[in-house]
Amino acid sequence: MFEELTAIPSALTDDQQALRNLAREFTEKEVLPVANELDPSGGQIPLELREKMAEVGFFGLRIPEEYGGLGLGATEYCIVAEELARGWMSVASILARGNGMMGSLSDEQKARWYPRMVRGELLGATAISEPEAGSDVANISCRAVRSGDDWVITGTKMWCTFADGADYITVFARTAEPSDPAKRHQGVSAFLFEKERGSFPDGVSGNRVRKIGYRGWDTWELSFDNARVPGDALIGAEGVAFKYAMQGLDLARAHTAARSIGLARAALEDSKKYMGERQVFGEPLNSFQYLRFKLAEMATEIEAARQLMYSVCRQIDAGQRASLGASMVKLFASEMAERATSYGLQIHGGAGYTTDFALERHWRDARLTKIFEGTSEIQMRIISDQILGR
Numbered sequence: 001m002f003e004e005l006t007a008i009p010s011a012l013t014d015d016q017q018a019l020r021n022l023a024r025e026f027t028e029k030e031v032l033p034v035a036n037e038l039d040p041s042g043g044q045i046p047l048e049l050r051e052k053m054a055e056v057g058f059f060g061l062r063i064p065e066e067y068g069g070l071g072l073g074a075t076e077y078c079i080v081a082e083e084l085a086r087g088w089m090s091v092a093s094i095l096a097r098g099n100g101m102m103g104s105l106s107d108e109q110k111a112r113w114y115p116r117m118v119r120g121e122l123l124g125a126t127a128i129s130e131p132e133a134g135s136d137v138a139n140i141s142c143r144a145v146r147s148g149d150d151w152v153i154t155g156t157k158m159w160c161t162f163a164d165g166a167d168y169i170t171v172f173a174r175t176a177e178p179s180d181p182a183k184r185h186q187g188v189s190a191f192l193f194e195k196e197r198g199s200f201p202d203g204v205s206g207n208r209v210r211k212i213g214y215r216g217w218d219t220w221e222l223s224f225d226n227a228r229v230p231g232d233a234l235i236g237a238e239g240v241a242f243k244y245a246m247q248g249l250d251l252a253r254a255h256t257a258a259r260s261i262g263l264a265r266a267a268l269e270d271s272k273k274y275m276g277e278r279q280v281f282g283e284p285l286n287s288f289q290y291l292r293f294k295l296a297e298m299a300t301e302i303e304a305a306r307q308l309m310y311s312v313c314r315q316i317d318a319g320q321r322a323s324l325g326a327s328m329v330k331l332f333a334s335e336m337a338e339r340a341t342s343y344g345l346q347i348h349g350g351a352g353y354t355t356d357f358a359l360e361r362h363w364r365d366a367r368l369t370k371i372f373e374g375t376s377e378i379q380m381r382i383i384s385d386q387i388l389g390r
Contacts, residue, residue: 023083031087054120059098067114085262090216190241203227213364267344
């Protein structure tokens with residue numbers, strides 16, 4: 001099993017520690033070998049791996065027990081995400097494609113969708129960003145209009161990862177203009193657009209984004225051209241999906257922090273191993289004080305990020321808004337992950353700049369954590385607004 005390099009008490013319950021150990025063993029045996037084989041060649045996350053994730057309950061961590069899930073909280077969700085990201089961040093991310101969804105689902109919708117999510121039979125993608133609506137989510141222009149009992153969606157979406165492989169796409173579209181120009185968030189609705197796995201539905205086409213990392217699944221630019229969804233595809237109430245998206249950001253940002261911590265841990269653990277094996281001037285790398293101090297710095301920042309993440313998760317699990325803490329941990333952990341993976345690559349020297357070692361994968365993926373779920377600059381704006389006022 002992966003080596004635990006720090007000894008700070010984590011204050012996890014016995015059940016949480018058992019879950020962490022399960023996820024750690026799963027990552028070492030099932031995720032890391034697949035990632036090392038497929039990421040360098042641009043291969044896709046295998047269906048078999050997704051099925052194994054479903055078997056151990058990872059897609060139902062946060063889904064209530066009455067629907068077949070485990071009924072656990074944000075803390076357990078992020079514990080598992082950290083471990084999976086230590087192997088391959090894309091697998092830690094596909095975790096979120098089950099585990100329920102935002103919004104006020106009806107009891108009928110929960111009964112129809114949740115058991116399938118738990119079994120890994122209904123995994124989703126999200127279409128929210130647009131060419132002119134990334135950080136500025138309220139600027140959504142994609143439209144959905146009534147047509148009989150259906151909705152007809154028209155517009156363009158960006159950065160929709162797993163759009164082809166998913167069983168549904170959650171599409172955010174404007175169903176009404178805001179009553180006040182200063183309240184652009186009004187009138188945005190969300191729809192669960194079911195589709196055949198491996199293809200796009202009628203009225204939807206896509207172009208792959210040529211990204212440098214986050215491999216294992218494709219990211220798409222999507223075009224909706226009078227694409228129809230049934231009336232009961234509406235998630236929650238009409239016109240209030242912006243609120244649903246914002247409510248989900250606390251957990252999404254904690255999840256990104258967990259992924260960042262997993263990537264940084266990979267850099268730390270791989271670097272320790274390499275430093276014990278690599279000889280320079282007749283001495284192992286781990287005898288050089290500067291490199292030893294770098295590992296100490298990495299380990300300290302990883303643990304600081306983890307403890308802040310646990311604090312935010314416990315706040316979420318207590319039913320409290322954790323927007324400030326979520327922004328702080330997302331900012332700190334993602335910036336830390338880029339530094340840690342860059343340090344690790346430097347420690348590996350020229351070998352680190354090859355696909356023979358996993359460090360370059362973790363380095364590329366860590367760079368993305370500073371961008372998605374709100375850029376570092378957006379997090380600093382949120383935090384500074386809290387301190388200084390807007």
